[in-house]
Amino acid sequence: MTINMRIIWDRHKVLILASLILVVIFGGLSVAYQSLFSAPQKIAGVELFTTPVSSVDTTNVVKRLKDNGFIRNSWAFNLALSRTGKDIESGGYKISKSMNVWELARTLTSPPSLKWVVIPEGLRKEEIGERLAKVLGWDEKQLHDWTYTYTAMDYDHLEGVYFPDTYLIPVEENGLDVANRLRRRFDEKFAPYMTKFLKQNVKWTTALKIASIVQREAAGKEDMPLIAGILWNRLLKDMKLEVDATVQYARDDRDNLTTGFWKPISPADKEIDSKYNTYKYTGLPPFPICNPGLDAIDAVLNPAETDCLYYLHDSNRQIHCAKTYQEHLANIEKYLR
Numbered sequence: 001m002t003i004n005m006r007i008i009w010d011r012h013k014v015l016i017l018a019s020l021i022l023v024v025i026f027g028g029l030s031v032a033y034q035s036l037f038s039a040p041q042k043i044a045g046v047e048l049f050t051t052p053v054s055s056v057d058t059t060n061v062v063k064r065l066k067d068n069g070f071i072r073n074s075w076a077f078n079l080a081l082s083r084t085g086k087d088i089e090s091g092g093y094k095i096s097k098s099m100n101v102w103e104l105a106r107t108l109t110s111p112p113s114l115k116w117v118v119i120p121e122g123l124r125k126e127e128i129g130e131r132l133a134k135v136l137g138w139d140e141k142q143l144h145d146w147t148y149t150y151t152a153m154d155y156d157h158l159e160g161v162y163f164p165d166t167y168l169i170p171v172e173e174n175g176l177d178v179a180n181r182l183r184r185r186f187d188e189k190f191a192p193y194m195t196k197f198l199k200q201n202v203k204w205t206t207a208l209k210i211a212s213i214v215q216r217e218a219a220g221k222e223d224m225p226l227i228a229g230i231l232w233n234r235l236l237k238d239m240k241l242e243v244d245a246t247v248q249y250a251r252d253d254r255d256n257l258t259t260g261f262w263k264p265i266s267p268a269d270k271e272i273d274s275k276y277n278t279y280k281y282t283g284l285p286p287f288p289i290c291n292p293g294l295d296a297i298d299a300v301l302n303p304a305e306t307d308c309l310y311y312l313h314d315s316n317r318q319i320h321c322a323k324t325y326q327e328h329l330a331n332i333e334k335y336l337r
Contacts (some may be wrong), residue, residue, distance in 0.1 A: 036076040044097035080105035121164040121293035150179040160288025212288035215296040216245035219317035224299035241278035249289040250274035
């Protein structure tokens with residue numbers, strides 16, 4: 001073999017060796033990529049993954065993704081997540097084990113498919129509509145339809161049955177479906193009370209009206225049984241209820257408010273001619289004045305035994321009741337002057 005041939009052969013061996021080394025390197029990189037960044041499964045269905053209502057802890061989210069088989073490696077997902085430059089929001093996301101970390105990171109940093117809506121106890125349906133519109137992005141027409149169409153389709157469901165709770169709602173869900181969702185939750189939660197009220201010969205609609213007043217009048221859960229007992233006492237004596245919250249409802253209806261409900265009443269407000277004005281008319285208002293929670297409903301079913309006919313809250317929101325009007329006037333002088 002000549003020197004030139006030997007040189008050519010040596011070069012050929014070097015090229016073969018280099019090629020083998022590259023194959024090994026790229027093979028190793030491919031295996032590493034597969035073990036770090038690829039989808040855990042080739043074919044998988046879509047699943048719902050939720051993040052908390054409050055602040056989202058990314059570390060906890062990554063752990064849940066790893067524990068539930070959505071990612072192969074936490075470090076790889078965190079790298080993909082950092083490349084998006086975005087945070088994971090609160091809500092519900094449709095993800096799959098067939099997504100690689102890049103797809104998963106993009107999905108979880110996009111607007112969620114479902115959003116949490118928190119509805120506190122004691123809101124009017126108009127206030128609930130405001131919250132829904134803000135979170136779900138409703139326009140004025142959608143909000144109007146919620147208030148005047150979807151929550152006004154049935155006589156017994158005009159108010160009081162849009163249950164206060166925390167809901168995870170698809171962003172594309174229309175107002176009618178949302179109204180039905182809240183009513184179904186009410187039916188579910190109220191069902192155990194329905195037969196109990198019937199045993200006491202109390203219509204569920206009557207119980208709900210009283211519960212709505214208790215909800216608005218109480219300073220807290222502890223007040224509710226006493227206020228319920230006083231309201232029952234007044235109703236059974238055929239006395240006017242004379243409740244400020246019902247006047248607030250009447251005034252705000254009259255003024256066609258869309259925000260800023262439940263402000264303190266004035267003496268003139270007590271003269272409003274409305275069936276909701278319990279200073280002017282005896283008995284309960286035509287419909288509930290808000291959407292009460294279970295504590296208020298339970299207080300109506302299990303009111304405190306009391307001889308009191310009047311109550312007030314002092315500046316510290318402590319309740320004081322009285323058996324007679326004279327005692328009530330004394331309480332006004334003592335606690336409110």
